[in-house]
Structures are given as structure tokens and as C-alpha cells.
Amino acid sequence: xxxxxxxxxxSFPLLAQTQGKELPVxxxxxxxxxxxxxxxxxxxxxxxxxxxxLLLLHGLPSSSRMFEPLLARLSDRFHLIAPDYPGFGHxxxxxxxxxxxxxxxxxxxxxxxxxAIGLSRYTLYMxxxxxxxxxxxxxxxxxxVEALIVQDAVAHNDGLGPNWKARRAFWADxxxxxxxxxxxxLSLATTRTRHVGSDPNVERYNPDLxxxxxxxxxxxxxxxxxxxxxxxxxxxxxxxxxWQAWMRxxxxxxxxxxxxxxxxxxxxxxxxxxxxxxxxxxxxxxxGHFALDTAADEIAELVGRFAGSLxxxxxxxxxx
Numbered sequence: 422x423x424x425x426x427x428x429x430x431x432s433f434p435l436l437a438q439t440q441g442k443e444l445p446v447x448x449x450x451x452x453x454x455x456x457x458x459x460x461x462x463x464x465x466x467x468x469x470x471x472x473x474x475l476l477l478l479h480g481l482p483s484s485s486r487m488f489e490p491l492l493a494r495l496s497d498r499f500h501l502i503a504p505d506y507p508g509f510g511h512x513x514x515x516x517x518x519x520x521x522x523x524x525x526x527x528x529x530x531x532x533x534x535x536x537a538i539g540l541s542r543y544t545l546y547m548x549x550x551x552x553x554x555x556x557x558x559x560x561x562x563x564x565x566v567e568a569l570i571v572q573d574a575v576a577h578n579d580g581l582g583p584n585w586k587a588r589r590a591f592w593a594d595x596x597x598x599x600x601x602x603x604x605x606x607l608s609l610a611t612t613r614t615r616h617v618g619s620d621p622n623v624e625r626y627n628p629d630l631x632x633x634x635x636x637x638x639x640x641x642x643x644x645x646x647x648x649x650x651x652x653x654x655x656x657x658x659x660x661x662x663x664w665q666a667w668m669r670x671x672x673x674x675x676x677x678x679x680x681x682x683x684x685x686x687x688x689x690x691x692x693x694x695x696x697x698x699x700x701x702x703x704x705x706x707x708x709g710h711f712a713l714d715t716a717a718d719e720i721a722e723l724v725g726r727f728a729g730s731l732x733x734x735x736x737x738x739x740x741x
Contacts, residue, residue: 448496450489454511457695464504464509465489467496473567473728474540477503478531479647480549482612482634482647483711484510487548490717495725499606502543506532506554517642522649524550524657528557536564543630544728546570549685549710550650553657556664563667567731568674571627571694571726573683573710576664580690592655603644607649609635618709619683625715655719675701678720680708702727725729 450467464487477488485503492501495525504528505512507520520526531554535543544567547555552574559566575581581588584605591602605611613631617623637643668675675698679691695701704723708716 447709450492450496452511455534455537457530457537460507460513460515460530462504462507462513462530462534462682464502464538465492466500466502467492468498468500470500471691472500473497473731474500474502475570475724475728476535476543476544477507478502478548478551478555478556479503479509480551480711481651482509482607482638483549484637486510487711487713488546490713491721491724494615494717494721498499498725499728502538503538504531506531506550508643508650512647514640514642517645517649522646523653524553524557524650525653526679527650528554528561532558535614541565542567544568544570544731546572546573546724548572549574552576553654553660554668556660559673560667561669566673567727568676568728569595570676570727571691572678572712572720572724573680573686575686575690575698576661576668576691577693578658578661580687580693581658582685582687584684585681587689588651592652595652600650602651603648606645607638612638614684615710616714618680620682620715626709627714630711630714665697668694672698672700674727674731676723677701678723679703679705679711680710680712680716681705682708683710683712685710 428607448468451464452462452465454463463485477485477491479485479487484505489518492503507530508514508522542565545555545559547570552571556576559569575652587598587601588604591598598659601682609631617626637645675694677691677694681688691703691705695703705710706716706719708714713720
């Protein structure tokens, strides 16, 4: 059964006019669904279809909504596509007793999603959970990946900070530690901390960011869905050496963006990417784990400059 969370609904941007002239945003965001492997997958899309494509992969417990600031700022130059994973946002939330909530499965569905919409070449933008989904996609289909943009997503074991102690205990013994894990991962306090982190300027953050996400996490079946998926997170740690080897072999164009107030991960993680890809561009911003909360203009400038320098050409075409 498909569920909707009213607090997560987003309105369509309007093409307003001032004194007969259009405002700068020329490509309105559209909100679509498509059937993938028997599921309704929701996605946001903006920008010209023949422009360089950015595939935007969201984190926990967010959805494609987190990328609205980029869609508004970059749609004049890029084709932006931001899907919701199964179990998130406005995509279907199948029963965890009948659907395997694993990162392998999410990556498989996202690969099928790109094929269904005719997206054959793109830059991967990966935030948080977008990392394990995106790296799986990249290893499965390296030829589709134009470049990588990593925003607060880990690919090295040392990148998991001290608050992962309870989470590692959950991986070692799920039944004994599931209650503690849910408190650690899904509580209102943790949901707020994911955004604010250690930023002393808390007034910069709209509290709707975490109250909306906490409302999402309290929907029926979400505790089970997110517990299942997070239990599978241990497979990401096992996969880190493969992702690192892939980066060292392929030497992809790589932009790393990090919020210096992020408490979810170790602050040394952005520089570890440079050990794998020496030419990586690394930028640590005055922001938190969800850096678009407070640094959207700066990120849009970095992404626009980085993606705009890539080889151009016909990167996507709508199927049918």
C-alpha cells in the first residue's frame, strides 16, 4: 500500500512574472512517478533534457526533497533528476516482510529507474545513504558515470565516528540491540542533531527540517523499514575496500563537499577521498551533515563549476 506523508508534500514552483518579465528560474521542477519492478517510484526533475545530467541520491531520513535548493539554482544549466528510494518520501513503502530493504536492492531499483527514464550518462551526486546506493550503481555500470560528487557520505571505515559504537553493536547482535539502535538512529533528538550537528548558530536552521523527518519516521512500518535497511549497512563497511579500489583504478572526476559541523561522520573523511583520487576537489563548508540546509548557494556554485567543466554531449533521452 502506498503511503503519503502530508508534511513532506512539496508545491510546484510557479513561473511568476514581474512587470512582464519572467523570474530567473526558467525550468520549473516537475514531480513524477514511474513503475519500476512493480513499485511506484517518485522523482523530481528539472532542466533541459539535453543538458548534462545530475542524478541526485538522498540520505536518511530525507527524500528527494532535500535537493529542491539545487533544482531551483541549477535547472537553467543541467538536467537534474532526484528519485526517492523504496520506503522513502513519496515512493512506495512495501511491507518489509515481503520486500528486502537492502542497499543492493535499492541500487538495483535505482539502476532500473535510470534505464526506464532513458538516463544513460550522468554525474552521481551522493549524500549520506546516497553513497552506498551510488557506489553500487557505479561499480555495476561504470560506463554510465560521468563524475562523482560526494556530500557527507562515507567510503572508509575510519569515516564512521564514535556514535557508531551502538550501531556496530546492532550489526553484531540485532535482537539484543535493536531497541537501543532505534533510539540512537530514529529519535527526535538524533533527527535534529543530524541537521544542526555542532553548529553554534542554530538559528540558521529551520526546525521544520527535523520535525518533518521525525513525522516521517513515525509513520506505520517506518521503524521496521529503517531498522532493516540500517542492519544491512554493515554490508557497506564490508564493501568500502571495493569502492576504494574502484576509485583508485578508475580515477573518476571527483568533487567532495563536506559540512564541518557534521557529527554523523569523522571529520577526516573528506581528505581520505584524496588518498584514493589525488585530483579530487575537496571543500569543507560552514554547514552540517545536510549542508544544503545552510550552504545551498555555495554548493550550487561548486557543483555548477565542477559539472559545467565536464565533457558535454547528449547525456540523456526520454524512453519512448
